[in-house]
Amino acid sequence: MSAKEPEPGRSPWDPGQYNRFAAEREQPFWDLRSRLEPVTSPRVADLGCGDGRLTAALHRELGAGSTLGIENSASMLAAAAAHAGDALTFASGDVSTWAGSGFDIVFSNAALQWVPDHPQVLERWRASLARAGQLAVQVPANADHPSHAVLRGLAAERLGANAPADPVAGNVLRPEEYALLLDRLGFERQHVRLQVYTHRLASAGDVVEWMKGTSLTRFRQRLGPEEYEGLVEDYRGRLLRALGDDRPYLYAFKRILLWGRLPR
Numbered sequence: 286m287s288a289k290e291p292e293p294g295r296s297p298w299d300p301g302q303y304n305r306f307a308a309e310r311e312q313p314f315w316d317l318r319s320r321l322e323p324v325t326s327p328r329v330a331d332l333g334c335g336d337g338r339l340t341a342a343l344h345r346e347l348g349a350g351s352t353l354g355i356e357n358s359a360s361m362l363a364a365a366a367a368h369a370g371d372a373l374t375f376a377s378g379d380v381s382t383w384a385g386s387g388f389d390i391v392f393s394n395a396a397l398q399w400v401p402d403h404p405q406v407l408e409r410w411r412a413s414l415a416r417a418g419q420l421a422v423q424v425p426a427n428a429d430h431p432s433h434a435v436l437r438g439l440a441a442e443r444l445g446a447n448a449p450a451d452p453v454a455g456n457v458l459r460p461e462e463y464a465l466l467l468d469r470l471g472f473e474r475q476h477v478r479l480q481v482y483t484h485r486l487a488s489a490g491d492v493v494e495w496m497k498g499t500s501l502t503r504f505r506q507r508l509g510p511e512e513y514e515g516l517v518e519d520y521r522g523r524l525l526r527a528l529g530d531d532r533p534y535l536y537a538f539k540r541i542l543l544w545g546r547l548p549r
């Protein structure tokens with residue numbers, strides 16, 4: 286199998302596939318939101334905002350003075366444009382280098398895992414906050430589940446050195462490391478927890494559909510359509526051997542939620 290470099294401007298994100306499990310993916314977003322302390326008309330940034338649907342809901346829910354969504358996927362940004370207006374804006378940007386100033390809330394759901402060097406990125410996000418500013422971030426921490434481990438093994442076998450790295454395995458820190466980091470960055474109050482979300486899927490095979498909306502996008506970006514389909518079928522076979530073909534299937538998904546507030 287050959288691998289190709291991602292084409293510039295060709296985004297692997299597919300809002301339709303991602304939203305197949307919208308309800309399951311949404312719960313951690315609202316759990317994260319519930320950690321926020323009340324602020325009047327906050328200035329909000331939503332980093333890695335996806336298709337903007339939840340950014341718009343957050344904007345309304347917080348009564349935000351303004352909300353800026355940052356995304357680097359052209360297809361997600363195109364979908365987000367439909368939600369813009371009423372002090373809600375979206376801009377193209379890379380969350381790993383993004384820096385703002387004077388934000389009351391920097392919020393990021395399920396995006397930080399895609400970029401390396403969290404200590405440096407979180408330092409930049411913290412510098413974007415105003416006095417008493419709040420940072421709220423959710424990252425998946427599921428790299429040891431067969432859904433991810435089987436894919437890593439298959440990718441290494443098929444693509445060798447060209448296999449895309451598993452961002453969750455490579456980038457996500459342990460919960461206690463985020464707690465130490467928040468403290469070092471000067472957050473006066475903090476809350477960091479590992480939470481297991483249980484998703485009852487119709488069958489174990491549906492884990493493949495779930496992964497098509499996230500981790501498998503890295504392969505779709507690099508492979509031709511036939512090679513991609515071949516990899517997905519191989520992945521399905523191996524995954525069902527590892528999980529058993531349970532119907533329904535309980536997908537236990539670990540996530541880290543972290544929140545901190547700067548001194549008033």
Ligand SMILES: C[S@@+](CC[C@H](N)C(=O)[O-])C[C@H]1O[C@@H](n2cnc3c(N)ncnc32)[C@H](O)[C@@H]1O
Pocket residue numbers: 298314332333334335336339355356357358361378379380381393394395396399400499
């Ligand atoms: C799993 S989705 C989450 C979307 C949204 N936050 C939500 O909760 O529905 C991750 C998003 O992060 C975006 N993303 C990944 N890496 C990024 C980067 N370096 N800069 C900006 N956006 C990025 C992806 O394009 C994708 O839309």
